[in-house]
Every structure is written in structure tokens, then in C-alpha cells.
Amino acid sequence: xxxxxxxxxxxxxxxxxxxxxxxxxxxxxxxxxxxxxxxxxxxxxxxxxxxxxxxxxxxxxxxxxxxxxxxxxxxxxxxxxxxxxxxxxxxxxxxxxxxxxxxxxxxxxxxxxxxxxxxxxxxxxxxxxxxxxxxxxxxxxxxxxxxxxxxxxxxxxxxxxxxxxxxxxxxxxxxxxxxxxxxxxxxxxxxxxxxxxxxxxxxxxxxxxxxxxxxxxxxxxxxxxxxxxxxxxxxxxxxxxxxxxxxxxxxxxxxxxxxxxxxxxxxxxxxxxxxxxxxxxxxxxxxxxxxxxxxxxxxxxxxxxxxxxxxxxxxxxxxxxxxxxxxxxxxxxxxxxxxxxxxxxxxxxxxxxxxxxxxxxxxxxxxxxxxxxxxxxxxxxxxxxxxxxxxxxxxxxxxxxxxxxxxxx
Amino acid sequence: xxxxxxxxxxxxxxxxxxxxxxxxxxxxxxxxxxxxxxxxxxxxxxxxxxxxxxxxxxxxxxxxxxxxxxxxxxxxxxxxxxxxxxxxxxxxxxxxxxxxxxxxxxxxxxxxxxxxxxxxxxxxxxxxxxxxxxxxxxxxxxxxxxxxxxxxxxxxxxxxxxxxxxxxxxxxxxxxxxxxxxxxxxxxxxxxxxxxxxxxxxxxxxxxxxxxxxxxxxxxxxxxxxxxxxxxxxxxxxxxxxxxxxxxxxxxxxxxxxxxxxxxxxxxxxxxxxxxxxxxxxxxxxxxxxxxxxxxxxxxxxxxxxxxxxxxxxxxxxxxxxxxxxxxxxxxxxxxxxxxxxxxxxxxxxxxxxxxxxxxxxxxxxxxxxxxxxxxxxxxxxxxxxxxxxxxxxxxxxxxxxxxxxxxx
Numbered sequence: 001x002x003x004x005x006x007x008x009x010x011x012x013x014x015x016x017x018x019x020x021x022x023x024x025x026x027x028x029x030x031x032x033x034x035x036x037x038x039x040x041x042x043x044x045x046x047x048x049x050x051x052x053x054x055x056x057x058x059x060x061x062x063x064x065x066x067x068x069x070x071x072x073x074x075x076x077x078x079x080x081x082x083x084x085x086x087x088x089x090x091x092x093x094x095x096x097x098x099x100x101x102x103x104x105x106x107x108x109x110x111x112x113x114x115x116x117x118x119x120x121x122x123x124x125x126x127x128x129x130x131x132x133x134x135x136x137x138x139x140x141x142x143x144x145x146x147x148x149x150x151x152x153x154x155x156x157x158x159x160x161x162x163x164x165x166x167x168x169x170x171x172x173x174x175x176x177x178x179x180x181x182x183x184x185x186x187x188x189x190x191x192x193x194x195x196x197x198x199x200x201x202x203x204x205x206x207x208x209x210x211x212x213x214x215x216x217x218x219x220x221x222x223x224x225x226x227x228x229x230x231x232x233x234x235x236x237x238x239x240x241x242x243x244x245x246x247x248x249x250x251x252x253x254x255x256x257x258x259x260x261x262x263x264x265x266x267x268x269x270x271x272x273x274x275x276x277x278x279x280x281x282x283x284x285x286x287x288x289x290x291x292x293x294x295x296x297x298x299x300x301x302x303x304x305x306x307x308x309x310x311x312x313x314x315x316x317x318x319x320x321x322x323x324x325x326x327x328x329x330x331x332x333x334x335x336x337x338x339x340x341x342x343x344x345x346x347x348x349x350x351x352x353x354x355x356x357x358x359x360x361x362x363x364x365x366x367x368x369x370x371x372x373x374x375x376x377x378x379x380x381x382x383x384x385x386x387x388x389x390x391x392x393x394x395x396x397x398x399x400x401x402x403x404x405x406x407x408x409x
Numbered sequence: 410x411x412x413x414x415x416x417x418x419x420x421x422x423x424x425x426x427x428x429x430x431x432x433x434x435x436x437x438x439x440x441x442x443x444x445x446x447x448x449x450x451x452x453x454x455x456x457x458x459x460x461x462x463x464x465x466x467x468x469x470x471x472x473x474x475x476x477x478x479x480x481x482x483x484x485x486x487x488x489x490x491x492x493x494x495x496x497x498x499x500x501x502x503x504x505x506x507x508x509x510x511x512x513x514x515x516x517x518x519x520x521x522x523x524x525x526x527x528x529x530x531x532x533x534x535x536x537x538x539x540x541x542x543x544x545x546x547x548x549x550x551x552x553x554x555x556x557x558x559x560x561x562x563x564x565x566x567x568x569x570x571x572x573x574x575x576x577x578x579x580x581x582x583x584x585x586x587x588x589x590x591x592x593x594x595x596x597x598x599x600x601x602x603x604x605x606x607x608x609x610x611x612x613x614x615x616x617x618x619x620x621x622x623x624x625x626x627x628x629x630x631x632x633x634x635x636x637x638x639x640x641x642x643x644x645x646x647x648x649x650x651x652x653x654x655x656x657x658x659x660x661x662x663x664x665x666x667x668x669x670x671x672x673x674x675x676x677x678x679x680x681x682x683x684x685x686x687x688x689x690x691x692x693x694x695x696x697x698x699x700x701x702x703x704x705x706x707x708x709x710x711x712x713x714x715x716x717x718x719x720x721x722x723x724x725x726x727x728x729x730x731x732x733x734x735x736x737x738x739x740x741x742x743x744x745x746x747x748x749x750x751x752x753x754x755x756x757x758x759x760x761x762x763x764x765x766x767x768x769x770x771x772x773x774x775x776x777x778x779x780x781x782x783x784x785x786x787x788x789x790x791x792x793x794x795x796x797x798x799x800x801x802x803x804x805x806x807x808x809x810x811x812x813x814x815x816x817x818x
Contacts, residue, residue: 019695143432287709287714
């Protein structure tokens, strides 16, 4: 029997406890031992919980108990999660987390500490909820060099965009519905402004390219400014608007990472990923495109990823040292605007700015239309060129929208 | 440095050798040691091959060489592949294969022998080519009970069906094109009649449900009888025709497995999987639907899966005993026709069999139509009922087609 402690008894934490009970025999078969939750740390009281005896408010009790082999951190936030996990790792306990903010901020340091102490720090649940992605990236694709990662990494924004695309629901109404359904929080900033997607692509890029990518260095845009007009123009050009996190290596050995809305062509497997689903495309030099699809959040999908990691901690003999990346001097991220893109632009047209002038200025563009198109505006796709050049050419335009087109190859 | 031997120098075998050279440093980092191909077994001569010194025609040399730690079998066919691997495992060497026929026929026995000898028998490449599926099934989803597996498991038939659906190309022409492009063999039986898909769903079902599922027990249909009319009727009912392998547990503890064409509704993630791509949907009780998508065949995708397994063999300390299933008395497969389905039926109508009579006979059906519909035939969807009842009701009809509808939930 292996004893574990669970830090946090919120949605995911209670899911972990329930799952360990519900699938106990299957889990024991795969872990080759029973798993017992010895402690649950929470500052709140749960007097009616069937396992109320397990609760403690004192982390010291957990870290000093030599029986506890694995600490599951599902509290969220960087502190005190980071401090607890560091103490746990140094005390020779493995740690499992679903906390993307923590991994995106402190991953390199926590991986290093785990390695130094011969234990593991695993975080499958931090990206893609119940979708296996961290493990396939570092293990199944071991024989590949990763050329590109592109993903729909946030279910809330994908739900909102799906409502806009399929039901012509304005952004504000779709956000309100997401909040009512519990998909979005009262303060939706982390989802809607792309920060959540940013943390996740940082984790994937760090793992794929071996060097810690800090979220603060990543060009990040959200979906607040996407309008139904954009959705309709995009539709008529054979695309859907999705919030995409992307990463690849650049020629000079840096890492390109970006989060932002993108026009995704119907040919792309990512275009058919709707509602709260996530999908992550990994392009390996040998495998070609592999896509992982599933529910990116939710109590039980996330809890099942956490429990999978707990089983791996138990089965591992010592540190799984292929799951690793080094810290960076925060000098490893490429300047995103050097990247060449095709840009969708919507802008006002008037006496000074005619469609003809736009076409001349950008050296040839493709104009888009839709049935309810407003007078006095134009929407078009540019040729492919460095984004900084597009920005320069767009100076003087009354910009209404500017959205990159995702390249399918 | 770890020495390995590769049995077979065909498409996949030469891909393995090339990949080990091309990505040597990345592979060495993940395996924590260099990997050297000491022997290549092939009955043919390769006088111009840059590593022609490695070739041997004598398996005894390999099995008796204590330096060889891993045997890679990429010859195909059950014999002598089975005999070589058994000898290798008994000599304390791990084995990796891409040979689905072998795993589907002899998997339980080979897994048992590997376990008894404290080594590994791995076969990620046998299903889905470069798509990670075997490892996620047994490991990432460790905390789940698997409720259902459904997949597009054969790229050749998916290419043919895509041509029929998207370009209204008749079956024979699409098959010819697949042969010209090298996707289908001169004798396309294994692909077109569903045997290849059957082997793959047997492997997945054996692993998910823990008991060997023998292909000969599985109800298997191919796509030879699918016509453009079926594709058009299906399209007008919001579906595409795909060759689907499916498996789940039944109430009485048996395993339901079936391979056959199916009408897949557009809402299903499997409906947008086109051309030679494969996709496998795994429904876990906690994760919900997770889909793995990618190229299911090809030299480098398959070779990269093989090399990933070789790395796992090297990193594993002893037998990875969670990757296991037991043999069965061939009494574990459910009678497929007891399963309730919605059926698409196309049949002749005439004086004796009118649309009205059909509707009455089946207790209410939904008639389908398409623009070029032939006079004298009807196409309809039945209500959901056990397939054996549908067969009974269909007696006396002049059947032209009969295709199951894939349930999306």
C-alpha cells in the first residue's frame, strides 16, 4: 500500500479522491499496489465529507510523515503550491500537479529539484485535462524531433467562439452563457485574454524544445475583440476563428511561441474542434502530424490525468529523467513579429482609403465579403510577409480587426 | 552503447535504420545511451547498402550474441517472425514489432514469455503507425475504465472512401488510384475486406479489456460493396461512410468487437478523418472521449514508433508488466448481432414491396433520398433494435446495401 496526500479539496481534488475509490481495483492492478489517501490539506472544513478524518490544515504533518510517498497538488496558484512541492521533493516525495500556472512559472526549477532528490515531478493534467499529451510528447515521440506544436488549449474560449460561429451569438452573450454553464469564471480574464492558453503552450514548448519558456515573454492575444463580422468573413474564406497557441524552433536556435486568435482553414484538423474540446497538433519530423483531442478540463478528466501520474510515480524507479527541461536566461524566445504570416485585416474605407489603394499598398490582397457586410468597411487577406512589415503597411488604416491565418503546413 | 538487431530490411526496417542514424543524438539523449544496429537479418542481398556489413541471413548468430539486447521484428507475417521472437525472448532479449498479424494471433503468448523472462515485448507500431495509442491506452489512461474504442484503423480503405465521398469516384477507380499511389497492394484483400482493421481492433480490445481477442471470432465486413449511391444517401442524412473497428464490454462480461462500414454522423470527430489518416477514439469513464489522430502507416511514422519502443525497452528495468493481457479460451467474444443498431438499408421496391409496406414492416423508418436516386429503389434508416431482428425483418427484401449507423454516444 502506498500513502499519498492531496493538497486542495476543490473540484479536481475531490475528483482525485473519488476516482481512487471508484476505480480502486483497476488502479491497484496498474500501480501494483493499493493507493491510500492519508491526508487532504485544505484551509476549509468539510464536516460532512465521508473521509473527514483525513483532513489537515498543517502541511508540516504531511511533509514530516515518511509514509507519504506522493504529494498531489491541486490547489492552483503559484504560492503556497510551489513552497509545498519544493519541501515535498526535498523530503524525497514525488509530486503530481494539475497547476499550469505553477509549471509555466517554476517548471525548470521543480524538475531540477525532483531530479536532485531522485523523485518525480509530473504534470500531465496541467495541459489538455484528460488528454494524454505530456507523456506522448516526451516518450512516445522520443524518436522524433518536434517541428511544430499548435493547439486549441482553452475550452472556455473555444466554447465562446463555437457559439459565435455556429449560432451567430455575439461575444458578450456567449461569454455570459459560458459563465452560466460554469465554463467561465466571474472574472474571465485568464481564459478570454489568452493567459491560460499561454501557460499551456509554454509548458509544451519547454518540454518539446528543452528550455524553459516563460509566459511573460510570449506574445499573447485573446478573443475579446473578435466580432461576428470577423467570423462571417472568415467563414466565407473557408476558415473558422480559433484561439491558437503555437510553438516551433526558429533558424537561429530560438523558440517561436505565440498565442492569439487565428483563421483556421477547414482542411486543418483543428478547425472541427468545437465547444469545450481541446486539440493539440504535434508535427514530428518522422510521424508527420499527430493530433490529440479530448476534453481539456473538467473534474474527472483532469483527476484521471492526475491519478495516471500518481501511478507513474509509484511505478517509476527513481527519477524519469527524460521528462526534463533546463532553465533559460529568458533570452530563448524569438521576436514573434519577424515571423511571416498571412493576415486577415478588416478596416474602414473612405475617401482617403479605397479598396484600390489598399490593394496597391499591400502589393495585392484578396478581398473577402459576406452577405450582411457593412458599408464603409473592407476585409482582406494579405500576401505572406513578416508581421512587422504588415504592421507598417497597416499604419494609417482605421483598423477594425487584424487576425493571423494559421498555415496548414 | 546498446546493440540491437533488425529482422527485415523492407520499408519499415530500412526506415528504422535511417531514423537511428538521422536522429541519433536526440535518441541517445532519451535512451541515455547510443543505440547501434549490430545485425540486419534479411534473405536478400543489399550489396550497395552503406551498412552492408551488418547483414546476416542466419538468425542463430543474432540470438546467440549476448551483446544484442533488443530484437526489432519488421518482417511481417506470423512465421518465422513468431519463432524468432520467441527464441529472442527466451534468450533474455526484448522484442519490438510493427507486425499486427503477429500480435493479433500470438500477443498473449508473447507477452507471457516476455514476462517470464523479465524482458519486454512492445508493439506500438502495430496499430496506428506513428500515432501513440498502445502506450496511452495502457498507461496514460491507467486511472480509467475503458468503455468503448472506435477507430478508423486502415488508411487504404479510408483513402478509397474519401475519394468516393469527395470526388464521387467509383470504388474500382479509387482502388486503382490507391494501388498506383502505393497505398494499396496488388492483392488488396487484407485492406479492402477489413482483415487489417480487424487485427488492429483485436489488439486494442485485448489490451483494453485484458483478454486476447482472436481475429477469427470477430464479425468483419469490408467496403467492396459500398456504392456511390450509398455515399450520397448517407451524405443527405448528415453522415459519411467510414470503415470502423469497434469494441466494448457487454453486460455479461464478454467483449463486443466488430469491423465494418458505418454511417458516421458529421458530429463525430471520426467523420472528418480523411485520406490515409487514421483516428482512434477511446472513451474512458473519467476522461470521456479522447481521440488520437495521425498517419496510420508509412515508412517513417511507423519506424518512429518502433524506435520509441526500442528506447522504452532500454529504459525499462525489467518487464513493464502493466502492458499485458491473458490468453482466452476463444469464448470471450460476444455474438455481434445481439447488439442494437440503427441500420441503413437500400433495397428494391416493386409491386410486392412498397415504401409503405417497408415502413409498416419495420415499425416506422426514415426514408432517405438523393438527387440522382434511381427509380425502383428505396433507402431508409431503421429504428434502433437488435441486429438479428433487423435481419429477420429484412428477409424477403431485395437488399442492395445494409450499413450500420455509428452511434455518437
